[in-house]
Amino acid sequence: MASLGELERAVMDLLWAGHEAATANTLRDKLATSTEAKGDAAGHEGKELAVTTVLTVLSRLEKKGLVERERGTRPHRYQAVSSREEHTAELMHEVLGSAPDREAVLAQFIGSVTESEAETLRKLLGHV
Amino acid sequence: MASLGELERAVMDLLWAGHEAATANTLRDKLATSTEAKGDAAGHEGKELAVTTVLTVLSRLEKKGLVERERGTRPHRYQAVSSREEHTAELMHEVLGSAPDREAVLAQFIGSVTESEAETLRKLLGHV
DNA sequence: TCAACTCTTCTACGGTTCGTAGAACAATGA
DNA sequence: TCATTGTTCTACGAACCGTAGAAGAGTTGA
Incomplete structure (x- = not known):
């Protein structure tokens, strides 16, 4: 819903x-x-x-x-009830959650993200 | 649609x-x-x-x-037309795309991902 | 070629969601 | 108490989805 x-x-x-x-x-x-x-x-x-x-x-x-x-x-x-960011992120999880192979989806997802966003993600993930 | x-x-x-x-x-x-x-x-x-x-x-x-x-x-x-993974990833982009502050959404999203998924993401992004 | 069969397209109906709003009911201020 | 302002109830039409019959078109065995 x-x-x-x-x-x-x-x-x-x-x-x-x-x-x-x-x-x-x-x-x-x-x-x-x-x-x-x-x-x-x-x-x-x-x-x-x-x-x-x-x-x-x-x-x-x-x-x-x-x-x-x-x-x-x-x-x-x-x-x-929640901020737009929270809500959107939640939606993303909902979409992702319905997939049997979450990791494959993530791979696909990452593949089509802009470079600046990739950079952001690296930072957020605690850059190795 | x-x-x-x-x-x-x-x-x-x-x-x-x-x-x-x-x-x-x-x-x-x-x-x-x-x-x-x-x-x-x-x-x-x-x-x-x-x-x-x-x-x-x-x-x-x-x-x-x-x-x-x-x-x-x-x-x-x-x-x-496309694989389930492609489709799902596309959906995620669709959801994300509608947000003005994409990076904030990503932050929120990453915050609630499982550790194993975070690991996957690091690999995908990293190769640092 | 014709009849029988198979498959597709057209059309349709009932349920649900959403945009839209009037009518009726409740509260509030003077 | 009366006028004003706000809320709830009810409703209708459009769009989308599940569902499927009727009719049309192609395929094939005889």
Whole structure:
């Protein structure tokens, strides 16, 4: 149950970007303005969504365990459960985990990584 | 357009496993017997599917670029476009590629890899 | 060449997920 | 208490997936 729809992803991107907790209203506004004034190519356009739409999406993200909300405050505040990096890394593990031959996959993976990333990896692995 | 349904995945698994080209009929039989005689837990049970079902799935996989078929031979023969490892590694890159801070994700990723895998990675990267 | 058979394509339906939002209900402030 | 603001419920249409019948096309034995 990992994959996100387009709007769901846009919302997560906002939560990850300014990583404070946000209200549905704030998010709706950001969705409207983000990538709107600049005819952004890949952006998720600047449509004025109904707040309920945003709320529905947030509920779904909550159910998926990606978002948690403070129910105490009156306009509930929503925030990402984990950072984008954590989440992405987790996804990578998920993908990798489903393979019988993990090491072969890793080999393949490493083979197509940029040199600078390879360098980063060497450092992280405690360069021999 | 990356994610696969359960049956689609089962078919890919078969194509990857015995990695010869196979006909729809062969695949249907294998789907029926694989993981059937042993009450396998996670397996995709041993139901007798209609051949057309398998064909539909194969067509969809073809459209997704995961499978190619030989149209020349009469019972068309289907095979995976890339190996499971290639495919999985590609998926990992896809996941990683969508992140703004790739290196941070890699850091996170490496942090939760098993020691033996870390060792493998060192070898692959290292030859220092 | 014709009939029987095999295989593929077309079409379709029900379930699930996602984008979208109205209607109704709850809380909060003046 | 009333108006405002926010939340939950419910719902609908599109897309994707599992599933398969009906019809069309190729193959082959007689």
